[in-house]
Amino acid sequence: MAQINHQTDTCCHGPYSENKPSCQHSSIGHAHVSALKTTIIQVDGMDCPSCAQTIEKNIRNLPGVEQVQVHYSTGKMKLVGEKIDLQQVLDQLNHLGYTGHIVDSKQQTQVFHVEGMDCTSCAKSIEKHFASLSWVDSVEVHFASSKMRISHQKTAEAVLNEIKRIGYRAALSTEIKPTSSALSTLKNNWPLWVAGISLVLGLSVNAIGLNDYFSIFFYALSIVIGGYKPAKSAFYALKNRSLDMNVLMVAATIGATWIGEWLEGATVVWLFALGNWLQVRTLEKTRHSIRELMDLAPSEAWVKTGQGLKRLPVETVQVGQIIVVKPGEKIPLDGIIVTGSTSVNQAPITGESMPADKHPGNEVYAGSINETGSIEVKVTHQADDTTLAKIIHLVEEAQEKQAPTQNFVDRFAQIYTPIVFSLAMLVILLPPLFGLGEHDEWLYRGLELLVIACPCALVISTPVAIVSAIGNAAKKGVLIKGGAFLELAGQLQAIAFDKTGTLTQGNPRVIEVQAINKSEEWLLAIAQTIEEHSRHPIARAILQEAQERNISMLEGSDHKTIVGHGAQATIDGTVYFAGNQQLFEELHVSLDPVRDSIQKYQKMGHTLVLIGTEKEILGLIAIADPIRPTSKQTIYQLKQSGIQSVMMLTGDQEETARKVAREVGVDEHQAQLLPEHKVEAIKQLQQRGWKVGMVGDGMNDAPALATADLGIAMGGIGTDTAMETAGIVLMADHLEQLPFTIRLSRKALKIIKQNITFSIMVKLVALLLIFPDWLTLWIAVLSDTGAALLVILNSMRLLRFKESSK
Missing domain, CATH: 3.40.50.1000 (HAD superfamily/HAD-like)
Structure with a gap:
């Protein structure tokens, strides 16, 4: 006899043609999620990262501890578990030679949109800075999506002030309007324009032959105003042991003024600021393409109440309430139509070009457009649980996941920058020691190397x-x-x-019903009783055929699935089976009465469901799926x-x-x-x-x-x-x-390769131009920021890629 799955839950019906379960449950299984508690403990006495590893290994073995993470840099231990004996944890810390106390966990996790990041090194600098703060439990900064996810014990204002202090701007993601561009405005970038005006004034003063002190004054003013933000960011980057572009540019500018190249220094600062502004503007256009999804669903809905229609924010509408959507309006929430028929444009959700006809009982989705008729919809999901909300969440998560190529490039950049920085120091110090030239000459070349040392274009080539x-x-x-x-x-x-x-x-229909010694109606009654709990497409075809013929369901019990073969049920004390040919062969039931029909329908490409008992075959149902x-x-x-x-x-x-x-x-x-x-x-x-x-x-x-x-x-x-x-x-x-x-x-991979190749070639050319003394500081800056801008613009071609594109 065939192996039978004796589970009583027959919603996951083992099919006979496509091995498809018939329910919405995952084939992987149902995960049990318990309410796990997170506790933060401040640990004192750690003097090296190995201490953190020792603590982790010991605490992990304690009862109730599901997860443990010890951060040496912040001195914090994060415990996750359902029933953790915190006193036992503290005692174990004392036994290991450390002291600990439980942090008053008014912890909250918030997501901020950070403006001003033009390179992945900026994101790392911000992340390191916040990780070093005692009131921050965890932080992740993602350059590609310009998001910072932070768990902390202070207010959102405290986080915003801290971001501002280190030279960036931010806002809570929930407070960013979907329709706003979030781009840097003229008001926010006044230092760029004032620095530019000062640079022009310095050039003008120099051109009309006034005293050099006047031009130096304007150049210095341009450097101070335009370089204030990079200098502040550089300070915090150095504090957190990062070598980002801000550090290298500030060093190059100080070096240029040291040797009296005030025009060069001011030009470097202004070009750097201009390049950053252009990069940020362009990057924000890319990021905004995702935030536009948030604008698909309206913020309010017409809700049906006892007093008539009332316009309410979608966040306040509950599951089960009735909303009214008029022609031409966007559907605000997921639901099922209870009254009315219409045509719905689902392109914002599915990309379908043709509207879908919708009738009572059909599902509609937030963000789609009601085109023709007025409908009443029973809400099935709240605003933060709609299909559109899940799409936005998944896409935002996708932006934050690094690709293998990006990981490789980041690792390369971590090696490249310190090597070139060290080479710059050697160029500045060694040649003059051996009498190979003037100190100022080699200092200038070293400064050019410093500018080239930051691979901005390379590290943003992949994420954008x-x-x-x-x-x-x-x-x-x-x-x-x-x-x-x-x-x-x-x-x-x-x-x-x-x-x-x-x-x-996936919408099969019954083509033929063939019964042996019984009526077709009797055979369909048996078949639909076996399949009554199944939602598999083939089972639905049988149920639909029985319904169209007005055939009543029989009294069935002991419904079971037979994985990969079919299903069974007990009717009037007899066990009946519905399944494929292999099922009945394993039951050793003779197929002679229907063998010719089996061959006939199989040649026609139809799927067959055989009906029978353990002793005999009763008939077959031929089903076609176009x-x-x-x-x-x-x-x-x-x-x-x-x-x-x-x-x-x-x-x-x-x-x-x-x-x-x-x-x-x-x-x-x-x-x-x-x-x-x-x-x-x-x-x-x-x-x-x-x-x-x-x-x-x-x-x-x-x-x-x-x-x-x-x-x-x-x-x-x-x-x-x-x-x-x-x-x-x-x-x-x-x-x-x-x-x-x-x-x-494939186009994305091609563009990523183009970006990486171009970025590396620009750096190599710049390096080669240093020693013949053909490169200047401002050209080096222009090549760096220009290359980054070109990489971004090249990547943005993917936003316009269409089905017909090659």
Whole structure:
């Protein structure tokens, strides 16, 4: 007899053709999340990082401790656990030779938008500064998204004042209006313009032949006004042992004035400030492309009350309340239509170009546009839990995840900058000692090396490109959940597709019902009773057919799933089975009465559900799932994009699989697969040396999605599981978004390589020009800031990349 899954929860129904569970639960399993408490303990007595490691190892073994992190720099220990004996923790610290006290944890975690960062080294300097403060428990600063996530024990005002003190501006992310550009204004950048005017005045005074002291005064004024902010940032960078561009520029400016090159010093300061301003403005345009998503949903909704319609902020609307959406208005919250029919433009969420018809019982999503009819909607999710809110959250998280290339570049920059800085010091000191030239001459060359020592263009070459690509994809209804997944998509060589709901429409219909010695109605009654708890597409087809024929449900019990084969139920004391051919072969039931029909329908490409008992076959139901009209074109476009092999994986019969594979144009297919067999198929592709992507519906085929180098889920709209189980999510149920995603990813990789190559070449050329004495300080600054600006502009081309782009 077939192996049967004796779980009583039959919502995760084991299918007989595509091995798809029938519910919205993740195939990976249900995670139990308990309410874990976080405690911060101030630890005194640590004199080196190894002390922190010793404490971590000892405290980790105490009862109730789930996680422990000891930060040597701040002297804090963070404990996470459900039932931690804090006195035992303090006693253990004393036993190890340290003292500790529990911090009065009025801790709060807030997210700030930070303005003024023009390089990843700025982000690191800010992060190090806040990490050194006693009232800060943890901090993360992300250059790409200009976000700082900080857990602290003071007020938001204290954080804002501290950011301002170190030379940057900030605002709580919740206080930034979606429609505001958050760009630096003329008022905020008055030092740049005043410094520029002072520089021009110095040049004018010098041109008309007045005393040099007048021109030096204006140059000095320009340096002080334009260099105040970089000098302040440089101070805190040095305090936190960072060598960022501010430190190097301040050093170069001081050196220039030391040798009497006041014009050169003022020019360096002003060009640096101008370059920073242009970079920040341009970067903010890239970052703003994501914040525009926040503006999709309206801030207020018309709520139906006992006193009529009332306009309320969306944050106050509760689940279950009825909202009214008029034609032409944006839908403010996720919900289900209870009254009215309309056409809804879901392009902001899914990227679909054609509006979707909506009727009572259909779901609608915040941010989509009600085009034709007035509708009443029952709210199903609050404002911070809508599909749009989840998309925004995922995209913001994706911006903050570094790609492998970015990690490599950052590591290279950490080595490059100290090496060039040391080389600059040697150039300044050694040649004069050996009588190879004047001290001022070599000091000037050393200052040029200092300017070149900061690889700004190089370190922003990757994150800006990734943010631009992720932002563009999000607007097209494609969620790319980080730079690593973007890079993987651009490197894919083979793609495997699930069949049902992916290459086919996933909306199968009953084509034929064939009963043996009984009526078709009786056979459908048995079949729908077995399938009554299932939401699998094939089960739904049977239930729909029975409903259309007005066939009543029978009294069934002991519903069970048979993984990969079908399902069973007990009706009037008899166990009935509904499943595939393999199920009945394992039950040793003769298929002779329907063998000819099986061969006939399989040749036609239909999926068969056999109905029977442990002793006999009672009939069959033939089901067809139409192929998506776009499947063949999608496969063709993928091959045009450079994908070397396309495979289809299915649990369906070989004849059905062969027919679908032939029609859509895949290179190879495998049929009659259980979930573990699909995993093996993915591994076989990987063993050929290929980077492999797996395309499924997100709820199903989770093991195969996890095994592939890149999991791609379809139909993520309204489905939490689809958003969680894959690296890329196609929000609409449309395959045609996939070739665009692959082309966008390949374009992003190409632009990243261009940026890195260009950045390195600029540095090499500048280095070569130093020793023939062809380079000047202001040209060095111009090359550095100019290269960074060109890298940013090149990356921003990804924001305008379209489906038709090459």
